Amino acid sequence: MTEADDKAAVSRSFPCPDCKKPLRRIEGKMGPFWGCSGFPECRRTLNDVEGKPSEKVDEHYRCPICTRRMVRAAPEKGDYWFCSGFSRGCKITLKDHNGRPEPAFRCPSCGQLLAKRKGKNGEFWGCSGYPDCSSSFNDLDGKPDL
Ligand SMILES: [Zn+2]
Ligand SMILES: [Zn+2]
Ligand SMILES: [Zn+2]
Known part of the structure; x- marks a missing residue:
């Protein structure tokens, strides 16, 4: 990676709230999250909310079992949400409740x-x-x- 690429990557990124180093998006076993690039000195992690780091948990849109994102089923299939971990064996579905998965x-x-x-x-x-x-x-x- 050249220095210019490096700078571009940094300008698109989000600073760690603790040490100001850029956060990295990590595909974890339990779904994506953000970790500090200063790891292991800084162990700060943030949740991934709509592709951005956030301290909030969008718990209405997370699978209650594996915490992966819930995906709304195609309208012709019915008013429900299914877990994006479906292909990995998570068979959770939740009813739709005013455009959100029903809390579980x-x-x-x-x-x-x-x-x-x-x-x-x-x-x-x-x-x-x-x-x-x-x-x-x-x-x-x-x-x-x-
Ligand atoms: Zn940090
Ligand atoms: Zn039980
Ligand atoms: Zn799941």
Whole structure:
């Protein structure tokens, strides 16, 4: 790489919030993220949000199991989102909720998704691993009371 290429790469990049060295986009096992080029001196990492480093987690658009990006299915296939890790064995799909994947929560005992169910005493969250896993949680403002 020439010095000019190097400068071009740096001007397109984002500085580390800690040490101001450029951040690098890294394809991790759990999806892309940004790490500091000053590694290992600086171990700062940031989440990848729409291709840019951010401290925010766009959790509505992430697979709740493997944290890869959720992708909206083609309209003719229906109103749902699927995990971009599909070809790598993650079969998670989430219903569409006003243009976003429906929030999903993991069972703290077995790591599978919780599903909202209707019971005699109102709505609750049961583990999708039922009957192998019988965890269930009360509903608290649309979220499981973990
Ligand atoms: Zn840094
Ligand atoms: Zn996934
Ligand atoms: Zn479970």
